[in-house]
């Protein structure tokens with residue numbers, strides 16, 4: 001719950017900082033949950049203290065995003081080591097990471113042949129690709145990572161062999177609550193800017209805030225962001241209590257990200273032409289919020305998760 005609240009507040013100030021924090025948290029939490037004592041001691045204090053500038057989550061590939069189980073990256077056993085080859089795409093902070101969780105195929109095709117590894121930044125054969133020129137979140141780096149015979153000891157495996165995919169899913173369950181909170185923070189920033197602007201801007205001799213059309217827009221987005229907050233806090237509360245929260249996390253993510261997108265769209269409308277130029281912050285919020293319905297599982301994937309759960313009743 002504390003993390004969820006912190007994420008909302010930080011995202012309200014800077015969505016890029018929030019995503020960097022979200023991924024660091026996701027990696028550290030996944031190591032604590034599935035790693036050995038030695039792995040936890042070695043990496044988690046580095047991440048939480050900031051001695052590692054960042055940590056990364058290396059799941060997506062150029063041809064496998066939503067369908068991450070179709071990944072091509074392999075880890076071949078060689079004596080007591082594994083040798084990793086392949087390419088990961090869209091890796092947040094991949095150029096800065098002290099440690100990267102890398103998912104690779106150690107067995108047959110499909111989700112049951114995937115294992116997870118802890119690969120250190122700067123490992124021999126690990127190449128950082130180009131920095132993507134993104135629509136938003138421009139203060140967070142997003143890179144591809146290619147692995148050319150990257151050798152890691154067997155002790156770098158995170159969790160049991162071939163159990164990498166459930167580890168990724170468990171991480172994403174938690175990550176989605178964080179992204180819901182990130183979206184809410186961006187949406188609140190857009191709302192706050194809109195309220196300020198609507199009181200200040202005059203048209204036809206009156207502040208635009210006096211017009212009911214503007215008031216209703218603000219009322220709707222304020223209500224939707226509050227509802228999103230309650231959904232996100234419900235998911236966080238379930239998680240904190242050790243209860244299942246997959247469905248609630250997906251509900252929070254799909255609702256919060258879509259409503260926050262709407263809030264930013266409305267904010268641009270309230271600002272008129274000034275919403276379309278970079279002199280006012282809502283232009284940035286509009287660009288930053290767009291990704292929240294896509295990463296850590298798109299809205300379509302969240303609906304699949306929710307529907308699967310509902311249909312199992």
Ligand SMILES: Cc1cc2nc3c(=O)[nH]c(=O)nc-3n(C[C@H](O)[C@H](O)[C@H](O)COP(=O)(O)OP(=O)(O)OC[C@H]3O[C@@H](n4cnc5c(N)ncnc54)[C@H](O)[C@@H]3O)c2cc1C
Pocket residue numbers: 023056057058059060063064065066067089090091092093134137142291294295296297298299300301
């Ligand atoms: C800025 C940024 C940062 C990112 N950071 C990371 C990171 O740190 N680590 C990481 O591993 N990944 C990261 N990603 C990748 C991100 O998680 C993927 O982009 C996302 O999962 C979607 O995958 P995709 O882009 O391959 O789209 P696709 O999977 O190709 O999807 C394309 C469209 O098809 C839809 N679709 C796909 N399957 C179905 C289906 N079964 N039913 C209905 N619709 C479907 C999708 O919802 C989407 O609308 C990042 C991406 C971005 C842009």
